[in-house]
Amino acid sequence: MxxxxxxxxxxxxxxxxxxxxxxxxxxxxxxxxxxxxxxxxxxxxxxxxxxxxxxxxxxxxxxxxxxxxxxxxxxxxxxxxxxxxxxxxxxxxxxxxxxxxxxxxxxxxxxxxxxxxxxxxxxxxxxxxxxxxxxxxxxxxxxxxxxxxxxxxxxxxxxxxxxxxxxxxxxxxxDITSGLWQKLVINAGINPFTALLDCPNGQLRDQTFFLRHIDAVCEELAQLMNHEGIPADAKNLRVDIETVAQATASNTSSMRADVQMGRPTEIDFINGYVARQSAALNLPAPVNRMLTERVHSITNTQQRG
Ligand SMILES: NC(=O)c1ccc[n+]([C@@H]2O[C@H](COP(=O)([O-])OP(=O)(O)OC[C@H]3O[C@@H](n4cnc5c(N)ncnc54)[C@H](OP(=O)(O)O)[C@@H]3O)[C@@H](O)[C@H]2O)c1
Incomplete structure (x- = not known):
């Protein structure tokens, strides 16, 4: 070389x-x-x-x-x-x-x-x-x-x-694809919530919006991963997400930082990917879709404002 x-x-x-x-x-x-x-x-x-x-x-x-x-x-x-x-x-x-x-x-x-x-x-x-x-x-x-x-x-x-x-x-x-999925899980469970709630990773566990939706995010992820041949259990995915959120408690996620700076986010490649792939397979993923739309709506509002 x-x-x-x-x-x-x-x-x-x-x-x-x-x-x-x-x-x-x-x-x-x-x-x-x-x-x-x-x-x-x-x-x-x-x-x-x-x-x-x-x-x-x-x-x-x-x-x-x-x-x-x-x-x-x-x-x-x-x-x-x-x-x-x-x-x-x-x-x-x-x-x-x-x-x-x-x-x-x-x-x-x-x-x-x-x-x-x-x-x-x-x-x-x-x-x-x-x-x-x-x-x-x-x-x-x-x-x-x-x-x-x-x-x-x-x-x-x-x-x-x-x-x-x-x-x-x-x-x-x-098997790098499994590694990409593991990172996708963490990003899907932390990034949109911290961006929408404008909070550091460690505050997620105190937020009603996160507590209301995180199980559904994990179930939709697990459903798609199992379909793609990546064994996953929704409860374990939530543990993984919350463990990383606590280990990086004071961090600002890249998506929160992008929203704060008025930059486009990578939501279409995180929760948006889960929503699109699920839809293509006729699997329901309403919460990943909702998070994608909400992140789009705050970034669009900023760009217009
Ligand atoms: N930063 C991290 O710690 C980290 C960790 C893990 C994974 N990642 C991933 O790594 C990727 C990059 O993240 P980042 O934080 O480094 O983003 P970033 O700071 O926005 O850097 C991306 C760079 O790509 C440049 N670029 C865009 N289009 C280009 C083109 N056509 N030709 C040449 N350069 C071009 C941009 O230039 P302009 O500035 O001129 O737009 C920008 O400098 C993301 O997918 C992120 O999720 C980042």
Missing amino acids: SKGCLILGAGSLGRFWAASLAPGVANFVPRPESMLSGQCEYLLQTFQGSSVTVSVPWQPLPAPYTPSALLVTTKAMHALPALTRIAASLPDATPIVLFQNGMGSQQAVASMFPERPILAATTTEAANRPQPDVVVHAGRGVTWIGGLNATGKQALTPVVELLSRSHLQIRAAT
Whole structure:
């Protein structure tokens, strides 16, 4: 593998990854129309609280080297459009690693590019960007990576080796789809409620709206997961959700943060995905649909306001 690793999406997670890889390894792919070149410079606040200056080159495509991998760190709704715009300038054999939360965007990419090595990652690392040139490593965790198609599975070992050269904990997953579902459960049970109630994760258990609907969210999730061959029990899913909510009690979920900042949310790839997939299978999912519609209605109101 060559030493150049490309990152598409120079936001919170992309900048965190670029800073975590060995110096000189990561390069940001600019939007084709942006004409960005030179270095992207920012400050990383490490988990221990120190500040490090980071400098990452902007690398317009095609790159003058064979990229070892492309990490896609856009939001879920931008992953397929962003990749489609650069695909012709990316070598066919470059492994594409998708970091999006939720479900649906990864499958859309895999079906658009069936011959390319497509992998998905699910991470409990957390990064945010309080200012354009500051990234904060807000939570430490583990990153699981697995192939979504046959060529992606073949590329797993070199990709895990590449990403393990960071100081982060990287694990190879034989069944990444199950990992994506586990993360989807947590996001579906925490994100829309914290966004609608405008509260940190730890306050959910005191909120009537959460207590009224969380069992139904879990039943709808379990019904769909069992249908998709992922064994799930609604009561256990609720325990998982509440355990994470308490372990991250003071955190603001990404969806609450998006709503607070007036940005589009990833609801269509979380509860919206559950509602859509269930409807396609004639399975009822009224509560996931209701949460999706309510999150849309507060973000639409904000955009109009
Ligand atoms: N942050 C975390 O801790 C974390 C943890 C786990 C999973 N995730 C998942 O990782 C994904 C990224 O999250 P994030 O928090 O890093 O989001 P983010 O801060 O919004 O970063 C996304 C970046 O993608 C860029 N982008 C969008 N379209 C592009 C294109 N066509 N070409 C190049 N760049 C493009 C955006 O540019 P602009 O700023 O110009 O729009 C933005 O900088 C999400 O799916 C999220 O759920 C994040």
